[in-house]
Amino acid sequence: MEVPENLKELFNHWEYQIERSKHIKKLNLKVDDKLILKISEFMTERQLIWQRKVQGQTRPYTQDQILQNYRFCNIYRELDKQTIEFHSMLKPLTLDFELWLLNMMYCRFVSNPQTVLLTGLLNLEDNQDVMTKLLNLPSPKYGSAYIFPISIIQRSEYDTREKFFTKYLGLKVKECAMLIQSFDAIGVSEALKMILPIFGFNFKFHWTEILIDIAYQYPKFVNLFKQFPIGPGSMPTIKSLNSKEDSELVCLSLLTYRIDNFPCLKYKDSEVKLSAENWEGIGCEYRKYVNLRNGDGRKRRYHNI
Numbered sequence: 562m563e564v565p566e567n568l569k570e571l572f573n574h575w576e577y578q579i580e581r582s583k584h585i586k587k588l589n590l591k592v593d594d595k596l597i598l599k600i601s602e603f604m605t606e607r608q609l610i611w612q613r614k615v616q617g618q619t620r621p622y623t624q625d626q627i628l629q630n631y632r633f634c635n636i637y638r639e640l641d642k643q644t645i646e647f648h649s650m651l652k653p654l655t656l657d658f659e660l661w662l663l664n665m666m667y668c669r670f671v672s673n674p675q676t677v678l679l680t681g682l683l684n685l686e687d688n689q690d691v692m693t694k695l696l697n698l699p700s701p702k703y704g705s706a707y708i709f710p711i712s713i714i715q716r717s718e719y720d721t722r723e724k725f726f727t728k729y730l731g732l733k734v735k736e737c738a739m740l741i742q743s744f745d746a747i748g749v750s751e752a753l754k755m756i757l758p759i760f761g762f763n764f765k766f767h768w769t770e771i772l773i774d775i776a777y778q779y780p781k782f783v784n785l786f787k788q789f790p791i792g793p794g795s796m797p798t799i800k801s802l803n804s805k806e807d808s809e810l811v812c813l814s815l816l817t818y819r820i821d822n823f824p825c826l827k828y829k830d831s832e833v834k835l836s837a838e839n840w841e842g843i844g845c846e847y848r849k850y851v852n853l854r855n856g857d858g859r860k861r862r863y864h865n866i
Contacts, residue, residue, distance in 0.1 A: 562612050563827045571648055572639055573655075575828040577780035582816070582834035585786055590814040592802040600798070600847050601820045603628075607846070608636045608824050627853050633846045637826055637839060639777065646674040648777065650682070655778055659738040660685060662775075666730050669770045670722075672704025685734070688727040695723045713762050733760055741775060741782055748787025749773065749838070750809060766792065773838055788813060789837035795844030815840045 564575065610622045621629050635641050647668040654661040664682045671677055680694040695702070703709065703722065714720055719729040736759055744752060749772045756768055769790055776783035791799050791808040799808045802815075816837060825832040835843075 562615070562824060563830070564833065565615065568639060568645070569828065571645065571652060572777045574777050574780040574785075575833060578785070578833050578836065579828060579831045581784060581786045582832075582836075585816045587817045588810060588814040590803060590806050590811060592811065592814065592818070596801055597815075597818065600843065601823065603847050603850055604636050604843050605820070605823050607633055611635055611640055612824055627850060631849075631853055633849065634842060636835070636843060636846075637833070638773065638842060643672075643674060644774075647677075648774070650674070650677065654682075658742060658779065659734055661778070662738050662741070662771075663730060663734040665771055665774050666734065666767075667726055669767050669774070670709060670726055670730070670764075671702075672708050673702060676702045683727065683731065685731065688731060692723050692727040695726065708766070713764065717762075741779075744782040746781060746784040746787075748784055748789065749776075750788040750790050752783060753790060765790070776838075785836035785838045786816060787837065789841050791841055792845065794848060795841050798844035798848050799841075809837075812837050812840050812844070 569575065606623055606625055606628055610628060613622045623629050638644055647665065650668070651661055651664050654664060663685065667683050668674070668677055676695070676698060679698060680691045683691055709722065711722070714722075714725050714729075719725040737756060740755060740759055741752070749769060752772050753765060753768055756772070757763055757765065760768065769792070772783055773785065776785050788809045789812060791812060796808060799811050803811045816835070825834065827833065
């Protein structure tokens with residue numbers, strides 16, 4: 562299915578994704594063929610659910626009881642609601658990379674689009690008004706607690722979320738922006754090793770998200786078809802595919818693995834191949850799927866499917 566027109570205009574990376582996917586080097590790493598078949602069935606059906614919804618079909622969008630009743634991220638992260646909301650808010654800022662980066666950091670750390678809408682965006686100077694609004698908003702105003710480990714900042718001068726968001730991000734954004742603008746299509750794993758020491762706090766999860774966002778809007782800086790960090794949610798799946806090799810290389814090896822009948826997004830009739838970022842996310846979502854199938858895991862039910 563063709564990428565929806567609004568998403569073609571929202572993100573700037575589509576043509577880069579297509580071109581980069583043509584130059585992937587095949588890695589001679591073996592993966593568990595039976596497991597990859599099961600994963601391919603899961604990811605194909607999840608993508609078809611999105612497609613059926615967009616095409617206006619009525620529910621249920623699938624006969625798979627787990628996918629029908631529980632929430633899973635999209636196979637392509639660009640299709641996720643929160644990603645679309647944040648990029649839509651910040652699209653007018655894309656000509657000013659430093660200001661865009663400051664507010665993308667703010668969005669990803671807050672992890673709640675409604676809160677960002679209520680406080681307004683940050684500026685490069687004084688953000689006391691945003692801090693006041695944050696302090697006065699009723700809870701819950703931030704994303705789930707596990708997403709922002711407060712312990713990382715508690716011994717610092719910026720020991721509350723509000724201080725960290727409105728003061729610390731502004732102090733670091735110029736240096737971070739200058740470094741990122743020096744990147745020449747590097748992978749997220751490489752970029753993380755460079756950006757985290759400059760940022761000063763080990764928010765690896767958040768910076769992984771932000772670097773993906775950068776790749777969507779400024780693809781010259783970050784290449785999602787290079788080595789990508791494997792998070793703890795995805796690691797069990799990647800390790801099950803091949804436990805002997807480096808997990809990031811196993812993920813890269815999947816870029817050339819042919820998945821028959823997978824309904825790739827298309828941009829101007831060219832297929833948008835799955836990147837290392839996509840495969841890492843698939844690993845995480847498949848683990849959730851298996852856990853739910855076994856009666857375990859967090860039960861995030863659909864309420865508006």
